[in-house]
Amino acid sequence: MNSHGAFEFPPLHSFAPFYTLQPNIQTAQTQIEHWGQLVLSYCAVHRRFTIDAYGEFEQVGPLFRNEALDRAASPELIRLILAHLVSKGRAVYDPPLPRGVKAPTIEKTPSDSRTNARSASSGIVYAPSDATAYRATIYWKLPEEWADALASWVSDTGQNGSIFTLFELVHGDFGKKYGELPLSLLRLAIEVLTKRGRAQLVKGTGDGEWADGVKIV
Structure with a gap:
């Protein structure tokens, strides 16, 4: 396992396809579940309570990025991870979703450039003005x-x-x-x-x- 400070990343963190949403829905669901467990474990060790798909830490920090692979998770992939955690009661959107707005799902997410892995050296992607479901409080303890x-x-x-x-x-x-x-x-x-x-x-x-x-x- 690769370590970063007091946290040791699982082998999947060094697996390039982990950073691109997989085209097979069942495989993608398993992928997102693994990401969810990783987020909970990392946040627990580092006492981190918020994940923002468009945040600076999320885009340049070690959790969603692997410099050795030159891979980083896209904001769209992180949004799917947050949606999974919210659905499992392990996170809550902050701010809450506007009335009538639904969280993103794997089934309704096209497997296109938005969910492909980004280069680890890519610049910061800023949240669109109409962005929703991109920031959540993480319940690494319920x-x-x-x-x-x-x-x-x-x-x-x-x-x-x-x-x-x-x-x-x-x-x-x-x-x-x-x-x-x-x-x-x-x-x-x-x-x-x-x-x-x-x-x-x-x-x-x-x-x-x-x-x-x-x-x-």
């Missing part, structure tokens, strides 16, 4: 798992019954340990704890949703 992690951290640090602002949880010691969670994901984890009787949301006195607090028992 909200229920984040709820478990938050409850365990509070217990392990002897802070049961304490009140934390949402800003403090994201940017304080919990965030330093697990990564700076998107506020939307943190709120979902708190909702899980609330349903379990382990948390109570406290309305903040300041401006903005970051001022809200939560009491965790």
Whole structure:
């Protein structure tokens, strides 16, 4: 396996056809599933919460690009990977899809130049003004798992019954340990704890949703 920092890429990452959507639908589905697992694993190791098909990291970073092969995944291929993760409950579009707009599918994606591998040295491709379904929050831990992690951290640090602002949880010691969670994901984890009787949301006195607090028992 090829390594990059603390992450080791699977052999598929060094397989040139992996970067072009395969013409056979079943093969393409398996390909996208492998990409989805790779994205989840990479994001978990690097504490990355957002994937943007037109983002700079996604186009020049190591996840969707292999310099030795001179191959890189196209934004259209990345959009299909995100659609797969969303369909499996492992990601959510941010921003949400406009009403009436559907996520891309392999079946309705033509196997043309848009889904061919790009050169690793290609320039940045910017999102069209009407682009949709190209950015998502990645759930490398599900909200229920984040709820478990938050409850365990509070217990392990002897802070049961304490009140934390949402800003403090994201940017304080919990965030330093697990990564700076998107506020939307943190709120979902708190909702899980609330349903379990382990948390109570406290309305903040300041401006903005970051001022809200939560009491965790």
